[in-house]
Amino acid sequence: MSSYPPDGPPQTTLRQRLADLRGPAVPPRPLDARALAALAANPGCGRRALLDGAGVDKTALAAALGSPAAFGQSQFAIVRGNSFEARVKGDGGAELLRLTHARLGGGAEPPGPDSRVPDLTAAGPEGRAARTALALREATAAGTWTLLDHPMLALEVAGTPAYLEPDAVVVHPDGRWTVVEIKSFPMIDGAADAAKVGAAARQAAVYVLALEQTAGKLEGARVGHQVLLVCPKDFSNLPTAALVDVRRERAVTRRQLERLTRVEELAEGLPQGLCFDPARPAAELTEAVSAVSAAYAPECLAACELAFHCRERARDAGEPAALGRSVRGELGGLTTVEAALAAAAGAGPCTGTDPDSDSDPTAAALREAARLRAEALASAAARPPYQAPETPECPC
Structure with a gap:
């Protein structure tokens, strides 16, 4: 049985782990109230919680990743x-x-x-x-x-x-x-x-x-x-x-x-040797950042230095959250944009084998919206082009 006190070597090990994550020669960047307010606005983002907890300079990290932040005070x-x-x-x-x-x-x-x-x-x-x-x-x-x-x-x-x-x-x-x-x-x-x-x-x-x-x-x-x-x-x-x-x-x-996951829990699940030192190659940093889960939303663009990098990855993965949290919530079990488009077309795993099946209400709503859009476009195409009435010439 260990005789270490509660605040002994385990805490020292955590501090060393966080120092290894940001780079041995990189000083920690302190949290401020603006960062905490932004962190509280998106508590489900483990990426920001870990990087802020470890004191990583996200501005320098974003620049090293090729997606520098484009905001800040003049x-x-x-x-x-x-x-x-x-x-x-x-x-x-x-x-x-x-x-x-x-x-x-x-x-x-x-x-x-x-x-x-x-x-x-x-x-x-x-x-x-x-x-x-x-x-x-x-x-x-x-x-x-x-x-x-x-x-x-x-x-x-x-x-x-x-x-x-x-x-x-x-x-x-x-x-x-x-x-x-x-x-x-x-x-x-x-x-x-x-x-x-x-x-x-x-x-x-x-x-x-x-x-x-x-x-x-x-x-x-x-x-x-x-x-x-x-x-x-x-x-x-x-x-x-x-x-x-x-x-x-x-x-x-x-x-x-209070909902934020503790930093030690986030750090435990990471592979050994992971480092966010901005001096490392971009490919290595991209792999390191991808190892931590993120919860991107368009609101991040005004509050997080890594928002442009996360937006690009969210778009590549077809995540509905890239279109907004409300869109992600409305889509329910459809976790990708491709799945939502397939459901609107009457295909995909959520729609069932029957094209008229309403097994998933979100898929049924998407199919109905796609049908109404097609009818509106067809009706607009069938109408003759608009012609402005002729204006009589002025007698003067």
């Missing part, structure tokens, strides 16, 4: 966002604390000279996460307005820790913690682009989940379900704020993250 947008964030947090975060009090004051005294901005510097993400937890504990006990600038939060995902860095967290005098998201897109007449606000809400929900793990260990601390979204007002560079309720996004993200 350098101009990054510079503009950093400049706006510095303006919001200037003067010791006075403007940011004022906006927080104006939207979420709840009768508390406005922030004054006693407001604090603790130093969160430490060595490594583990050290910064520990320093952040200590600062949250001290701020909650002190009962004063406190701004944590770029704190580091820890969240366990599929058995591996992820370190997250929100723009800011504000501690209220009553012990409440509020996540602050600072974005550079404008808020015109008090409203911002709905799609961008939704993306910010999904990202902030990950931070709320991470904060809840820390708040559960402290008496009197609680995490607010409303996030403060700070954006430029109208067409100026002046900051304004709005509240975004993230309870729905938090519940969905938590449920989806």
Whole structure:
């Protein structure tokens, strides 16, 4: 019988296995809130769960596979966002604390000279996460307005820790913690682009989940379900704020993250010697990536660096999911596009030997749709071509 402790050599073996997967000389790429939100949106994709858990740089991997990602922020947008964030947090975060009090004051005294901005510097993400937890504990006990600038939060995902860095967290005098998201897109007449606000809400929900793990260990601390979204007002560079309720996004993200297969379970089923080091030949990387199951959908194009590679493979395999999750769901037991076309033509294993058999309702619906389409095309071909009426000449 082994005498190893629960956190002994098995964990070391897993870490070594993950290091071998990404390449011995390749540093791990940390997970961020955007990656976790995208991962939660597609929890059935073992490929993304394994690569993110192992810290593989998917951008470099996609480029090595010949399908580079074609999305991401421009350098101009990054510079503009950093400049706006510095303006919001200037003067010791006075403007940011004022906006927080104006939207979420709840009768508390406005922030004054006693407001604090603790130093969160430490060595490594583990050290910064520990320093952040200590600062949250001290701020909650002190009962004063406190701004944590770029704190580091820890969240366990599929058995591996992820370190997250929100723009800011504000501690209220009553012990409440509020996540602050600072974005550079404008808020015109008090409203911002709905799609961008939704993306910010999904990202902030990950931070709320991470904060809840820390708040559960402290008496009197609680995490607010409303996030403060700070954006430029109208067409100026002046900051304004709005509240975004993230309870729905938090519940969905938590449920989806809990469904993720643990990384060690995914790694156990892989052949020995498998490696996703971008420096390896493209043919070897293609074989390695194909060894991990994927769940491609068109929505991946806006969230995953490997989406173009997975789309090409899904099209080659005739997977209906390449046309959308709704199409895949409607086809039921027809797992390929070829099977769906055969069913529409009255052939295939799901239609039975009788051409008029309705043994499979999906196949029967496809045959009926194909019949109606053929009738519509025949009727259109039988009609004489359209001729526009002659326009009388103008007497003038």
